[in-house]
Amino acid sequence: MDSVLTAAPRWWPAPAKLNRFLHITGRRDDGYHLLQTVFQLLDYGDRLAFSLRDDGAIHRVTALAGVPAEQDLVVRAARLLQEAGGVEIGTDIRVDKRLPMGGGLGGGSSNAATTLVALDHLWNTRLGVDTLAELGMQLGADVPVFVRGHSAWAEGVGEQLQPLDLPNRWYLVLIPPVTVSTAAVFSDSHLRRDCPPITIRDFLAAPESPQWGNVCEAPVRARYPEVAAALDALNALAPARLTGTGACVFAAFETESAANAAWQQLAEDWQGFVARGVNESPLNTVLSTEF
Numbered sequence: 001m002d003s004v005l006t007a008a009p010r011w012w013p014a015p016a017k018l019n020r021f022l023h024i025t026g027r028r029d030d031g032y033h034l035l036q037t038v039f040q041l042l043d044y045g046d047r048l049a050f051s052l053r054d055d056g057a058i059h060r061v062t063a064l065a066g067v068p069a070e071q072d073l074v075v076r077a078a079r080l081l082q083e084a085g086g087v088e089i090g091t092d093i094r095v096d097k098r099l100p101m102g103g104g105l106g107g108g109s110s111n112a113a114t115t116l117v118a119l120d121h122l123w124n125t126r127l128g129v130d131t132l133a134e135l136g137m138q139l140g141a142d143v144p145v146f147v148r149g150h151s152a153w154a155e156g157v158g159e160q161l162q163p164l165d166l167p168n169r170w171y172l173v174l175i176p177p178v179t180v181s182t183a184a185v186f187s188d189s190h191l192r193r194d195c196p197p198i199t200i201r202d203f204l205a206a207p208e209s210p211q212w213g214n215v216c217e218a219p220v221r222a223r224y225p226e227v228a229a230a231l232d233a234l235n236a237l238a239p240a241r242l243t244g245t246g247a248c249v250f251a252a253f254e255t256e257s258a259a260n261a262a263w264q265q266l267a268e269d270w271q272g273f274v275a276r277g278v279n280e281s282p283l284n285t286v287l288s289t290e291f
């Protein structure tokens with residue numbers, strides 16, 4: 001008898017980001033902070049798989065510690081797209097997680113973006129990148145950059161994006177054993193909120209200048225000794241930065257072997273990884289090669 005072969009669903013990448021620097025220039029009336037930042041995408045992250053269902057249900061197959069299915073950004077993203085596109089098909093969603101939660105690597109946001117982009121194809125809604133980015137913004141400030149899929153200069157609350165081609169670098173990322181609450185950092189009274197605005201040209205004239213720092217670093221250092229220790233350990237080898245509101249910290253290297261050599265010196269004491277910075281998201285590569 002012939003066996004029925006069902007193709008395994010493909011894995012869709014959900015890459016991490018680093019904030020090369022993070023300045024706060026003011027605050028909106030609703031309390032959200034106005035930022036200037038550069039998002040560097042990485043060739044490293046989570047993976048998601050989707051199996052379509054004809055009963056319309058959105059079902060998360062893999063558990064995520066501390067996050068009930070209804071609050072999971074992948075479930076919320078799928079629901080949002082289902083409503084916006086008037087879709088009657090559902091999906092099972094499997095998430096292969098590598099990125100730490102509350103790490104400042106944008107894992108949850110990237111999972112949401114990959115869900116929007118992948119299901120826009122698999123459900124054939126074809127809403128397009130602008131509408132998907134607008135939907136993504138409703139889920140989190142970092143979702144649009146992952147939807148658009150290019151390393152970028154960002155302003156506003158992170159939604160005003162200009163694609164950037166950043167120098168080729170390898171990154172060593174350390175993951176301190178602590179979760180940082182983004183909301184808590186943004187409400188810290190010691191957070192600097194009056195950075196003078198810079199232009200994209202100022203940044204591009206000296207992208208690796210130490211004058212572009214992360215204003216969250218001081219309050220996060222003060223609250224989380226584990227993050228301070230990670231910054232100190234990495235700073236002994238190369239200039240280290242906090243990404244987003246932390247907890248992860250990173251340093252840039254010109255070659256993979258230099259990044260790996262630094263990692264070898266720290267791997268006994270820290271969790272972490274080495275990844276290549278990419279200007280184009282691995283998600284775009286899947287779209288352009290397979291769809």
Ligand SMILES: C[C@](O)(CO)[C@H](O)COP(=O)(O)OP(=O)(O)OC[C@H]1O[C@@H](n2ccc(N)nc2=O)[C@H](O)[C@@H]1O
Binds near residue numbers: 019032033141245
């Ligand atoms: C710090 C960054 O990671 C930089 O890339 C992002 O701006 C944070 O983006 P995110 O994790 O998607 O954050 P959200 O889930 O949108 O917001 C979490 C909380 O952080 C605060 N928040 C966030 C972004 C922002 N520009 N100003 C804020 O004050 C708000 O209190 C908000 O309720």
Ligand SMILES: Nc1ncnc2c1ncn2[C@@H]1O[C@H](COP(=O)(O)OP(=O)(O)OP(=O)(O)O)[C@@H](O)[C@H]1O
Binds near residue numbers: 100103108112246
């Ligand atoms: N699929 C998901 N993956 C990760 N976190 C999720 C997910 N769904 C909901 N969350 C919630 O979102 C919170 C933030 O997760 P995320 O991984 O985006 O943090 P982050 O790396 O600090 O991101 P950012 O840089 O955007 O602040 C988590 O603490 C978790 O409660």
